Amino acid sequence: MTTINDVAKLAGVSKAAISRYLSGTLKPKKETIKRIEEAIAETNYTPNRMAASIRTKTSNTIAIVIPSAKNIAFAEMTEAINDELAPYGYSMVTYTTNEKLEQEKLASNKIRENRIDGAIFITEPKGNKDMSHIDLLEESGIKTLLINRFFEPNKYSNISIDCYNGGKEVVKYLIETNHKKIGLILGWENQDQSELYKKAYKEQLLEMGLNIDDNLIEYCNFEETKTRNIVEDLIQRGADSIFAMSDRTAIIALDVLEEKNIDVPNKISVVGYGNTQFSKLVKMTSLDGKGELIGKLAAQMLLKKLRGVDEDEFKLLSTSIVTRNTTKKI
């Protein structure tokens, strides 16, 4: 790779002239510009952004930390973030955690090592409240932003879906369409999101005068076989509807129901969460996860922080159910 020195030599000016010309802090005369441009073209010169970074202390790179890149919900957010940031020249590096705290910490280390400007963490590693690595990033001057990790205001910048009220809406909808035994399939036990959905579910049930059957509440850990067993159990226990905490889980539920020849939505209604491509393709009712909106807002918020506007923000996005062919008034 050619360096700025090669270009300078070829153009017959100092390397400072090249650097300043490229950054717009020097206006060379026409003839010099011509020589510089020719030299750049001839050598295929591209500035070494890393060398620049060590002086300017900005890498023009942001990181996203997600449980899994092939999970459609995260993929949709990721793409939205990238689409929003790319026009500003940011590159995006992805670290996956498999929802493990340990891996999230490794990612944080990489982010520090690479002096990445800002990082977006999506969801929390299962059931863990250790924030020390995030704190360290902020102390190191790396801007952080959390998505679907906290559901009430706190010291971190955060954007989340209001799954408490969203969950209540789903339950309300199901009750209003005459369902009485609503199966609830949660993700991980002790994870904020699961517990919020559970709370919403129970409270809405009570508010509408139904009583709670704990046998209808299960944690699937986002595992397929576990989910299948749960769905079978729920059928056994007489569930007339199922609300699952992810579209993927809901689609697995649909599959089990189809295998058992149980008519959806006439016999059992199914609601997912995410409103991802998945739910659209299979025409499934789903609580909107607003992945693309969240990604877009997250990118904008991070951009703001990167520019130094540093009031920590907390956003809770209201959501609503998108009804399709897997739910029906009975």
Add this chain to the structure above:
Amino acid sequence: MTTINDVAKLAGVSKAAISRYLSGTLKPKKETIKRIEEAIAETNYTPNRMAASIRTKTSNTIAIVIPSAKNIAFAEMTEAINDELAPYGYSMVTYTTNEKLEQEKLASNKIRENRIDGAIFITEPKGNKDMSHIDLLEESGIKTLLINRFFEPNKYSNISIDCYNGGKEVVKYLIETNHKKIGLILGWENQDQSELYKKAYKEQLLEMGLNIDDNLIEYCNFEETKTRNIVEDLIQRGADSIFAMSDRTAIIALDVLEEKNIDVPNKISVVGYGNTQFSKLVKMTSLDGKGELIGKLAAQMLLKKLRGVDEDEFKLLSTSIVTRNTTKKI
């Protein structure tokens, strides 16, 4: 952020000692180690990988260039690549192209700017054969690897699915299950993959004594509305089966068929391509795209190139149809 100088000062040694201790080229005595370790811990020192990079000329980062991150087929490959490379300490940066050559070139520029060690390009921008940016990367010492871009040996390192023989197998399977009017939904016109499938389709038809109806061959450009229209046309024209060049397209086809109350697979069989999560979840027959295998192999091949083993390799992976509930002998 603390630097190596801070640590050196605190530990009372030269910065070279810190650097060499951390890289294992210096074995300090116990007592010194203790002082260094304490200084590192106290200052939360993490080496600045960018500063190191400018000296060592390796960034420990690889890039993947994909049409879209939220396309499930690419997401699966991406994750497989990352899983394979992460243990070696590589960070992965993603650039999306929307299948536009212009954007692919922008990505190439970023890759050069950031002195990224190696890049994997997945598929080709629609219908374009300009490889100058890839050539430039290789000339710049950046290792490149192409996926599903070339289907016969050439000067680039490349891994592809043998879609010619795969396509023939699908057509053969459909004919053997007594289908006579096979609709073929391709992607972009003039894109190698599309044309290969078309060739496979026509040749297999002729080999098995059926004649070709050009009205059954359409390009959907991977657009939903266009796909829906095509499917309706194919139904009109009496197709008894549909082979689509992507799972997503095939699922849209399934949806149209369902809307029209046409029984799949009894009335019309549908085959997708990819064998992605999508096809598994909706139990759709699909020609295997082997995304995860490709990702894994790609990562390994790139790793090899990064280590200097630089015979250009060309791999064509054989594939086969995975039958599920959307195809049937009639």
Add this chain to the structure above:
DNA sequence: ATAATCTAGTTAACCGTTTAACTAATAAGT
């Protein structure tokens, strides 16, 4: 005519590492 301002550059220090080459002190070999 002289001072003040502008233009188009240059010089040199700096960013945070790595690494080749050197050194001083200690240990080992004969």
Add this chain to the structure above:
DNA sequence: ACTTATTAGTTAAACGGTTAACTAGATTAT
């Protein structure tokens, strides 16, 4: 006892840029 190796470091240059401070020459103002 004297050379030779080994150990545990240090020094200084290098990597490829950026940037503050300077300068020489041309223009403008008074």
